[in-house]
Amino acid sequence: MSILLLDVDGTLIDSLPGIQGGFLHTLDQLGWPHPEQEFTDRIAGPPMEVTLRSLGMSPEQAYEGLQIYLEYTRRGGWANATSFPGMLDLLRRWREQGLTIATATSKGEGFARLILEREGFLDYIDFLGAAQEDGPRRGKSAVIDYVLDANGWAADTHAILMVGDRSHDIEGAAEHGIDTVAVSWGYGTPEEWATAAHTAHTPQDLEGIVNDWLAARG
Structure with a gap:
């Protein structure tokens, strides 16, 4: 997987x-x-x-x-939000390839579900991992903990690749031994992206990085 x-x-x-x-x-x-x-x-x-x-x-x-x-x-x-161009089509192709897709967002779970459903992403997401809107699961590391525990993936972090735009994504993933791709169309800085294993500047870049990662895994 x-x-x-x-x-x-x-x-x-x-x-x-x-x-x-x-x-x-x-x-x-x-x-x-x-x-x-x-x-x-x-x-x-x-x-x-x-x-x-x-x-x-x-x-x-x-x-x-x-x-x-x-x-x-x-x-x-x-x-008051919109999807980034190309990302919905990319998720669709990933699902067609048989990848398992989960989110790990510090956005409150209810709000994340609303916007992802409206923009059409929810159909391609296997597990919605999000923060509690008013509870202890707030930071990125805690959300990743929740995703791993809920799905029994804690022993399979070598099979996971995190995609995010900020240092919180990269650092939260690193705490769990998960490699990260930083995307430059978000809100981070070049200094933040430099701490990730890879940087994607377009959805096409991201697709190529994921394909290379899959090929390296055999």
């Missing part, structure tokens, strides 16, 4: 507009000043409470902010 573990935000889905909208709404509700645009352009990836803490908020303030952000997202913020 060959398994692809896919990030969602920044890999399959361009969700930054909705995340930014919820983030700025949260800051306004808390009376917190907006950071520079460069900071706001990089917020997709880590759990929202981690981003809020990085601004100097206390754990209590960040938790309050998370509740505001989740409510914004429930009221429609989740829908």
Whole structure:
């Protein structure tokens, strides 16, 4: 069995507009000043409470902010997202090749299911691995733990390739001995991509990297 573990935000889905909208709404509700645009352009990836803490908020303030952000997202913020061109067709071809496809996203499970279903991805995903919207399973490493445990894959990490766009994807996979492909159409930086085993600049690049990985596995 060959398994692809896919990030969602920044890999399959361009969700930054909705995340930014919820983030700025949260800051306004808390009376917190907006950071520079460069900071706001990089917020997709880590759990929202981690981003809020990085601004100097206390754990209590960040938790309050998370509740505001989740409510914004429930009221429609989740829908302000679109799929990256070429990725749906790529998942379709991977399934035709017999690959097993799972997600590992820090996006809340309910929100991930809604957007992936609307954009047509859910038909090609064997297991939806996501964060809890308000629970202990929040960071990337915890989500990967959940995916491995739920499917009995912990002993098969050599058969898994992680695809993501941020350092959180690469580091979370590395904690489990999983190689990673970084995709440059997401929200990461060249410095983040350099820590992955491979970098793909287009879906065609990604398809070639996966094919080479499959061939190397025999």
